[in-house]
Amino acid sequence: AESPLWLQTRLWNAGIRPINNVVDATNYIMLLTGQPMHAYDAKLFEGTKKIEVRLAKAGEKLQLLNEKEIDLDPQDIVITDGQQPVGLAGVMGGLNSEVTEDTSDVILEAAVFDPALTRKAALRHDNRTDASALFEKGVNWDNTQKALDACALLLRADAGATVLAGEIKASDQDKEPVVITTTASRTNKILGTDLSMDEIVKILGKLNFGVAVNGDEYTVTVPNRRWDIFIDSDIFEEVGRIYGYDNIKSTHPATGELTGGYAADEIKVRHLRGLL
Missing domain, CATH: 3.50.40.10 (Phenylalanyl-trna Synthetase, Chain B, domain 3)
Known part of the structure; x- marks a missing residue:
């Protein structure tokens, strides 16, 4: 009907x-x-x-x-x-x-x-x-x-249905939740933030993630509903998202300074080409 x-x-x-x-x-x-x-x-x-x-x-x-x-x-x-x-x-x-x-x-x-x-x-x-x-x-x-x-x-x-007892299951294995261990210092390094451990734990708590702290290290137990989280970078993304991307200060990338120019072999090749 x-x-x-x-x-x-x-x-x-x-x-x-x-x-x-x-x-x-x-x-x-x-x-x-x-x-x-x-x-x-x-x-x-x-x-x-x-x-x-x-x-x-x-x-x-x-x-x-x-x-x-x-x-x-x-x-x-x-x-x-x-x-x-x-x-x-x-x-x-x-x-x-x-x-x-x-x-x-x-x-x-x-x-x-x-x-x-x-x-x-x-x-x-x-x-x-x-x-x-x-x-x-x-x-x-x-x-x-x-x-x-x-x-x-x-x-x-x-629909006025009668539910009959019994189910056919291809498999019925309990899947273990994902557990990820990382550190507060690595979290801040990747995100470019200066969050304390308490702030990180509070943010993850808002998502109902289980967190256990051991010094600078923390372990996150990901709830089953978040099947999309597998590695520590996924955790950093969640922390950054809840903290607010607008709150992360803009900085220059921390890279070594490089001078322009050709490699020695390239200089020789170019010189020979010029002569010939």
Whole structure:
């Protein structure tokens, strides 16, 4: 059926066309959490009782939801029913598993797909979507389970759905948070600032980053929601951003002075050329 008007309005405001209460729920959760999702008509899986994610095989084809038929590449990640592809992972679902007004059971899918393969697939098939744009940039793996649960809850509340127990998981490994150790002196050297350790800790505290101090050294535990931070330079960038770029004084680069002129060998070559 149609989604409630409040949900349709929020999708319209975000530039997304409302379709039905199932698809709208997945799109709304994508906007809410940054986690792309997809809903499949469960009827398609009744024969095989399988859902498999794999690389496409040479010669396989798939008709996407926009009715565009594509020739799959061996580097495309596809969702299958154990036999035939039913979706191009991270880009768009297949028309054969589309949720329609005749659908009675749906399977919700949320995942973290390889950013590079997703980007290449979207470009290869000239089919960039909101989902592929998010996967290209990288999604927060910590939101995947939350998004799945939230979407199921939304369908139960607004679509009269019954949520069945049980999930199929390809992997369910706990990912350790990123821990970065650096120093206040290096932070100031890179940024060109003169911040005290207390000021650095206060700035990182505003971002809800865990910080442990040991003299001039400090260790930052990056929360899972900030999947874009890997090295100390990323921490310096956050400190500079919150401190305010306008507050950083303009200075000349600290480099050794160099005099102009040619190297000795170059002088000889040029002299010979002049003579000849």
